[in-house]
Amino acid sequence: MISLRASDHIPQLSIDCVIFGFSQNQLKVLSPKLIFKGDFWSLPGGFVRQDESIDQAARRILEERTGIKDIYLEQFRVFGETDRSNLSFWDRLTELNGEAFVAEHFNRKELEWITKRFVSIGYYALVDITKVIPVKMEADASVEWYDIQNLPPMIMDHNQIVAAALVSLQQNLDQKLIAFNLLPETFTMNEVQQIYEVVLNKTLLRSNFQKKILDLNVLERLEKKFTGKANKAPYLYRWAQ
């Protein structure tokens, strides 16, 4: 039996989290796949307890999923169309898995609660992917990172939510100096540039980019990275503020 603890939460309001990570020169998104038959991928999400703020709810959901506290988090938009198709998602799940299977996993009152229309608040998070150990919740068969260019088809409007989160990330990238949240504690200037190029989906001139970033005076230069070839080794940097 999967417990939704419906009575503790604000009804018809959910939170969906787009968790961005960066590795192998790709922007990645974390997506759990449900245990039910039918290939249901989704965004990590949850509900808002009556006694917590919406930001606290988003942090709790992210911590449950990634094991990390103090994640960089932005609320970016609310998804409130009437045809977000929560009901048709549940109809399809029931069709593919059988009513008995669904009845075995959810109590009837909670099922009534969760099949209503939901308005969902979208948050995106930026994480150092090397620090995350994705956590499966009780309804998950798997939780994996997917290239943003190659996401599986997700339930409801979750693919649209990812697309909107990416637009918001692109708009915020310069304004708020948030890209560094996708990097480990120390990094090379090349790694910073790769993130900008992949997120903005364009090539940047190396010299201009490096000058712009260094002129911001937010990085501390450390020793050279050990590569075996002292001459060509790039410097390591660290966020200094």
Added chain:
Amino acid sequence: MISLRASDHIPQLSIDCVIFGFSQNQLKVLSPKLIFKGDFWSLPGGFVRQDESIDQAARRILEERTGIKDIYLEQFRVFGETDRSNLSFWDRLTELNGEAFVAEHFNRKELEWITKRFVSIGYYALVDITKVIPVKMEADASVEWYDIQNLPPMIMDHNQIVAAALVSLQQNLDQKLIAFNLLPETFTMNEVQQIYEVVLNKTLLRSNFQKKILDLNVLERLEKKFTGKANKAPYLYRWAQ
């Protein structure tokens, strides 16, 4: 008796609208004052019907208040702290007006519905102030425009909502060319510059500003404005897209 029609709406979810207008070189915000004793100013707001999207709800609320359709509208943030103090607002209202007065205006079941915690979606709208005839709803004593620098103290977190809307408007002003929504159909270049200066709260160089705006190729130049002095009369422009 004030009807909230609670049963038609999503519970614990509201919409608050910051309606911006521009006149006498001031950015203005529309604020209704409630009929109850205690000087309760607020933002125009409402709830989301089960059968309408959140954007439709915001448009409906704005149309009810201003009489205008096709208003420029941006969803900018959700306000979801647990201490938004809906209950303490109702406590204070009851204290100042008496329980009998409140009981006379609200039915008990709806009062129970509306005194719960609400999560509120903030929208801001930009209007041509000359086209708006503010509409009083049944709980309003007045609906007036106030200078944003000189707003009355509002209920709950409504003053914070205005402050957040202004920050969002400032960020979007260049990116999205939205300032023209605050102007009547034809305007002088000086009027455009005034809006930018007031919203961004800084003085702009006239020649640079005019060049930047004209280079955008979004305006059509019309005849000169009639001022009685043909020589110094400024050109009128119109949004051309």
